[in-house]
Amino acid sequence: MAVPLKQPETKEQRSAASLLAQWTRKVGAALGGPILAVLFALIAGAIVILITWPDKTVDPFRNIYNAYTTLFTGSFGSPTKISNTLVVVTPLIFTSLSVAIAFRAGLFNIGAAGQLAVGAMTADVIGLTYTSWPSWLLVPTMLLASILAGAVWGGIVGFLKAWRGAHEVVTTIMLNWIAFYVTDYLISSPRFTAPLGVGETNALPDNATLPPMVNYINQFFGTQLNPFLYRVDISILFALIAIVIYWFITSRTTFGYEIRVIGQNPKAAHYAGIPIKRNTFLVMAIAGAFSGLAGAVSLMGQEITLSLTGFSQSTTGFDAIAVALLGRTTAIGVLISSLFFGGLRSGTTDMQAIAHIDPNLVLIIEALVLFFIAAEFLPVLRRAMPGWVQWSRKPTLVPTASVTPGTDVTENGNGDAQNRVEISDLDKEE
């Protein structure tokens, strides 16, 4: 008979202090890495300000203080600012979920920007074509069509990866630019372009747009909030629902478990009988669907028009990668880090107006966050840290298997290329 080696601990046996310590360790484990990355990035950003000294009317240290305080007050300082931040956060949540779910399966979705463009364009084409449809029919059609378009654009990547072994980083980059140019073509085609505005589509009719949140709040609570001040539209609710769906898919379904196994170890997944090809295709299609919806909601809720080269010039795809990585691809992590990055983005208006600092500082900070997450500075730091700031020893959620063309299985992690597995070849192995 198996005798338990250790008596199972019950709650009553443990003191409050011990529970607190356990809790701190758990939270520290989950948050330590990302928080340190953000902290380092903010410090490095401060150094950039210190060196460049953008506002010569005050001393450089004052510059740093002004920059970060205006970034914060400009994004979360008042209800209107918060509303503006949520406007930025909404599409960011969708695209980040898109990147995150692909990461779970060990896939790099650099194509969020392209999938977003395709989704937005599809919604726009439908919205401008069936203008006579009533809102209750047109809006859901546009949203569904954008989901479908994004899913197709992402699904191509998954298909090529699973059946032809084409590396998803390369295919997503290619498909991004194809999407950018095709949308540019459609935007500038006489059918959709506005008669006077050069390089812009006609504005969507009112029955094809998403109403602002405050309309419902006013109705419900009898308040008199101005929808032009509180611009956030109801798609923020969709984004929250999407986060719940993401959480459900990744942690409560067999599919979520299967893609995680594929991401961590494709070979094991193969021998466990997990349908790698089908799941690779599906996960990329879902990723594309999230991004496609991002395009539709930002068009229907905020932009109303699409403009030429707008997609290729925006950094949405990159932002999404930063958010997904900073959030460690967990649902709650994506929510928090998209609030962080969205806040950085929407705070730049004030940072520029009050502290006279160029908004591009935020891009620098974002890149630095990526560096600090990606690089293994942490093992070095870990040794220098006191015990309570431990972070997770769990395998990272961005599997090393996703680095290269083909999915590599480096059993000893020393760069031995002989164990490489192409998932498209797995079936042929026996």
Place this chain on the structure above:
Amino acid sequence: MFFQVLFKGLISSNTWYATLQFAGLLILPALGGVISERSGVVNIAMEGMMLTGAFASVMITLAMHNIGLPDFLSVILGVLGAILAGGLMALIHALVSINFKANQIISGIAINIIALGLTSYLVFILTPSGQGVPSLPGNLRLPTFPWGPLASIPFLGLALFQQNVIFYLALLILFGAQFLLFRTNIGLRIRAVGEHPKAADTAGVNVRLLRYMCVISSGLLSGLAGAYLALGVSGIFLDNMTNGRGFIALAAVIFGKYTAIGAAIACLIFGLGNGLSFALQDLNLGSLLNTLPYVFTLIALVGLVGRTTPPAADGIPYEPGSE
């Protein structure tokens, strides 16, 4: 109708001038990509390195001009500065992905973002009231190579002998790189490091040093391409002016099956797509033509025209001695 316009485009020397110019711009970062990937470091950051180079070339040229240096010296210093700036970006990529074993794709993306952010940020800081960089006067740009009478040959003159000096430099570098990679000892070592770093290490090759050199040279080449773009073609620096050229170069690397000559042929094909887009304007194809490089590359990736396979250890950090 279509073939008529196409034919008219193909016999116009303007088309071929634009084709070769675009190909020349692409080949430098593409060669950088080939070298870097051959050594086993994935590099999707050519875009950012090129942008940094473009920025540095314009800024340094203007600064040198403003402190009173002669024009040609300012331009030369600008080009050198661009090369160094690109190399510096690559050094970061090398440091992060070789020493800190970061995911090379994330590092590449971060380089692209930081290049975009830093150059735009610095333009705002360095130009009066942040209004952007002024267009460079003709004497502060890179000149065309003086071929003398050859330049006035009908048809061929414009296409072949009126290109920028960097174009001919790029050609030299192209054949140099192909020779280096496939005909020399060091090229063999680079490829060994990319295919099987452990074997190379056992044979006494310094894996890390070699990878460092390869990544940095990809930055130097991309920086030079940035100078070509800013000082040779456009004569101005604009935010995000590379506009995806670094990614087309990446496409050329893959389409060219990770060889210098292959990448050059890919650049030519992609360049022709660009050159023809002027001639085909009447067809109202607009930006659809711009998708051609990417469509070609997808087709190549899918394996319809011979599948491309990357070097075996591409993207895997090497950790000596761990077993």
